[in-house]
Amino acid sequence: MANKNIMLTPGPTPLPPQVLEAMSRPLIHHRTEEFGKIFASVIEDMKYVYRTKQTVLMMTCSGTGAMESAVTNLLSPGDATLICTTGAFGDRFVAIHKAFGLSPVVLPFEWGRAVDPDALRASLKANKGLKAVFFQHTDTSTGVVNDLKTLAKIVREESDALVVVDSVSGLACEPLETDAWGLDAVLTGSQKGLMNAPGLGFAALSERAWKAVETAKLPRYNFDYRIMKKSLADRETPWTPAISVVVGQAAALKLLRAEGIENVWKRHDELAAHARRALSAQLGLPFYAKNPANILTGVVLPEGVDGVKLLADILREEGISIAGGQLQLKGKLVRLAHMGYISKSDVDAGVEALARRLAKVKA
Amino acid sequence: MANKNIMLTPGPTPLPPQVLEAMSRPLIHHRTEEFGKIFASVIEDMKYVYRTKQTVLMMTCSGTGAMESAVTNLLSPGDATLICTTGAFGDRFVAIHKAFGLSPVVLPFEWGRAVDPDALRASLKANKGLKAVFFQHTDTSTGVVNDLKTLAKIVREESDALVVVDSVSGLACEPLETDAWGLDAVLTGSQKGLMNAPGLGFAALSERAWKAVETAKLPRYNFDYRIMKKSLADRETPWTPAISVVVGQAAALKLLRAEGIENVWKRHDELAAHARRALSAQLGLPFYAKNPANILTGVVLPEGVDGVKLLADILREEGISIAGGQLQLKGKLVRLAHMGYISKSDVDAGVEALARRLAKVKA
Numbered sequence: 001m002a003n004k005n006i007m008l009t010p011g012p013t014p015l016p017p018q019v020l021e022a023m024s025r026p027l028i029h030h031r032t033e034e035f036g037k038i039f040a041s042v043i044e045d046m047k048y049v050y051r052t053k054q055t056v057l058m059m060t061c062s063g064t065g066a067m068e069s070a071v072t073n074l075l076s077p078g079d080a081t082l083i084c085t086t087g088a089f090g091d092r093f094v095a096i097h098k099a100f101g102l103s104p105v106v107l108p109f110e111w112g113r114a115v116d117p118d119a120l121r122a123s124l125k126a127n128k129g130l131k132a133v134f135f136q137h138t139d140t141s142t143g144v145v146n147d148l149k150t151l152a153k154i155v156r157e158e159s160d161a162l163v164v165v166d167s168v169s170g171l172a173c174e175p176l177e178t179d180a181w182g183l184d185a186v187l188t189g190s191q192k193g194l195m196n197a198p199g200l201g202f203a204a205l206s207e208r209a210w211k212a213v214e215t216a217k218l219p220r221y222n223f224d225y226r227i228m229k230k231s232l233a234d235r236e237t238p239w240t241p242a243i244s245v246v247v248g249q250a251a252a253l254k255l256l257r258a259e260g261i262e263n264v265w266k267r268h269d270e271l272a273a274h275a276r277r278a279l280s281a282q283l284g285l286p287f288y289a290k291n292p293a294n295i296l297t298g299v300v301l302p303e304g305v306d307g308v309k310l311l312a313d314i315l316r317e318e319g320i321s322i323a324g325g326q327l328q329l330k331g332k333l334v335r336l337a338h339m340g341y342i343s344k345s346d347v348d349a350g351v352e353a354l355a356r357r358l359a360k361v362k363a
Numbered sequence: 364m365a366n367k368n369i370m371l372t373p374g375p376t377p378l379p380p381q382v383l384e385a386m387s388r389p390l391i392h393h394r395t396e397e398f399g400k401i402f403a404s405v406i407e408d409m410k411y412v413y414r415t416k417q418t419v420l421m422m423t424c425s426g427t428g429a430m431e432s433a434v435t436n437l438l439s440p441g442d443a444t445l446i447c448t449t450g451a452f453g454d455r456f457v458a459i460h461k462a463f464g465l466s467p468v469v470l471p472f473e474w475g476r477a478v479d480p481d482a483l484r485a486s487l488k489a490n491k492g493l494k495a496v497f498f499q500h501t502d503t504s505t506g507v508v509n510d511l512k513t514l515a516k517i518v519r520e521e522s523d524a525l526v527v528v529d530s531v532s533g534l535a536c537e538p539l540e541t542d543a544w545g546l547d548a549v550l551t552g553s554q555k556g557l558m559n560a561p562g563l564g565f566a567a568l569s570e571r572a573w574k575a576v577e578t579a580k581l582p583r584y585n586f587d588y589r590i591m592k593k594s595l596a597d598r599e600t601p602w603t604p605a606i607s608v609v610v611g612q613a614a615a616l617k618l619l620r621a622e623g624i625e626n627v628w629k630r631h632d633e634l635a636a637h638a639r640r641a642l643s644a645q646l647g648l649p650f651y652a653k654n655p656a657n658i659l660t661g662v663v664l665p666e667g668v669d670g671v672k673l674l675a676d677i678l679r680e681e682g683i684s685i686a687g688g689q690l691q692l693k694g695k696l697v698r699l700a701h702m703g704y705i706s707k708s709d710v711d712a713g714v715e716a717l718a719r720r721l722a723k724v725k726a
Binding site: 014025030031062065100197240243316321 | 368370372374375377378383384386387388389390391392393394395396423424425426427428431458459462463464552554560561562581582583584585586587601602603604605606607608611678679684686
């Protein structure tokens with residue numbers, strides 16, 4: 001008998017049985033009252049998760065598509081922007097800006113560290129006339145969480161810039177208050193804290209952000225928020241959406257609402273603490289992030305251990321998927337996720353597999 | 364007991380049980396050998412369906428996203444293009460061009476008619492230096508099929524322009540020979556002839572098209588073919604794909620390969636003929652398209668019949684989804700699809716429901 005698969009990856013995360021069941025139902029057409037009701041419930045429940053009363057839009061894409069949509073819908077050629085980078089996903093915002101002809105100011109932080117509020121304030125003082133400032137809520141490449149409440153406040157104090165947040169991996173894992181913290185655009189994807197299959201992107205937009213959308217001049221069509229918002233009034237999407245993933249999302253959001261978002265945050269906090277205790281006790285290796293998020297724990301492997309092989313062996317022989325380091329951290333880091341529908345027993349199985357394998361490698 | 368739903372819509376189309384089963388399996392991670400194998404099989408099987416030995420790329424999006432991707436990856440600001448429009452989807456190509464700052468020459472044909480080869484030739488003679496010419500294979504808004512073999516030949520005779528084809532609703536329903544007919548870019552979506560849920564777009568690209576991709580200057584990131592092709596070499600997608608839809612696509616493509624693509628085309632041809640016979644015999648109403656495709660049959664409703672209400676009643680009371688007319692045809696047309704996993708018994712149930720309801724309305 002094959003091993004039962006355990007997924008401890010920071011997106012996609014495992015799917016609750018209710019979501020799998022929803023996706024296995026016969027497909028329904030997207031221009032029907034039945035689908036309109038499901039779509040409207042997804043938007044309403046997303047507002048609950050985002051903690052916003054403002055506009056939420058849905059699109060069929062990866063998290064990267066959602067990130068691009070914010071750049072092209074909020075900005076015009078020549079706009080000055082600031083991007084705070086804390087890992088690979090901050091760099092992605094930079095790449096998107098450059099692809100669309102923008103020249104952002106980049107404020108980089110050492111991998112493993114969060115955005116420093118003082119450095120942000122200094123950069124805002126030095127760069128006047130910014131149209132928007134870009135942040136990650138959590139950076140999946142490093143396992144860092146940014147203090148968005150403080151950072152957004154500083155942006156407001158020092159500028160009129162919009163606060164744009166990639167919360168693809170953070171939403172529904174870490175506390176986030178779109179309206180109360182004054183976040184203007186918050187992007188996410190379906191496959192992490194939202195406990196659904198990948199394929200959907202979302203954007204929460206403040207009224208300030210919406211004013212920018214109406215005057216932004218960067219080219220966009222597939223991701224045009226104006227077209228999406230017009231369709232939303234009829235409970236429709238402008239283009240055919242990933243219907244089965246939308247139906248799955250509705251089921252997952254029902255679970256999150258039933259649990260209550262504060263309880264969801266608390267569950268992540270407790271599971272992260274449990275994972276770190278177990279990793280410390282059984283591996284005794286240093287953690288990577290100085291400002292660790294509740295979504296995953298990055299563990300630095302001993303010199304000489306080939307992390308790529310270690311994790312490939314665990315997947316092949318034990319059926320447990322654990323992510324490794326990206327880019328300059330390739331082979332040097334283990335990123336054990338504890339987000340979404342990942343359970344305590346999943347985490348324990350992953351930690352034990354790591355401990356067993358590492359003991360073998362060192363022996 | 365609720366009615367068993369029957370979907371007779373031209374996308375999404377019903378899903379085979381094998382596809383539903385595939386989508387209900389526990390999710391797998393996309394950076395694994397297991398997913399790499401599935402993804403590679405999808406690309407290989409898509410080459411079989413496209414009848415091409417050249418490049419096929421996959422992206423997470425609707426058909427509209429795939430259409431946009433061809434525009435931004437093949438063209439540069441100022442490029443001259445020609446768009447032959449035979450319905451709503453030709454107009455969509457025009458809208459995408461305009462959104463990205465291009466000024467295409469538009470060659471419109473009366474709705475219900477295919478592109479006229481002589482008119483195309485005259486337009487090519489009048490418009491020199493075109494970078495690309497855009498066609499629909501079938502236009503879902505009118506049920507028309509274009510003779511791409513002839514049209515592509517004329518483009519080659521009269522110009523160096525690339526031949527770009529939206530085959531979102533045509534592929535795997537009507538014969539199409541990407542390589543033999545010299546089509547440079549052929550776009551499609553997962554939710555029609557490919558018998559899968561919506562959420563995936565595909566592009567088949569000739570070597571000539573690839574040369575254009577390398578020099579095209581329109582901005583793109585999420586849909587950048589160069590980034591996709593680089594990941595494809597590692598059996599990966601650059602961004603997290605709609606994994607469950609990819610797994611569903613692999614299952615659907617296995618069915619198409621087992622049947623054989625010529626048999627798939629023949630099946631559509633026979634079912635279209637059957638549908639037209641049944642519609643003629645039971646409804647006695649005129650067909651809309653002068654050059655009808657095998658994907659759907661458009662039937663013109665009698666004056667005074669409210670098509671929107673008619674189809675809403677059939678859906679609500681009998682559980683049968685049939686599409687109506689779009690834009691200027693709203694309420695005036697019925698579009699009964701006979702594509703993808705739609706069966707003879709599905710078509711018969713739809714025709715009977717239409718006949719029964721129309722008799723009631725007229726009585």
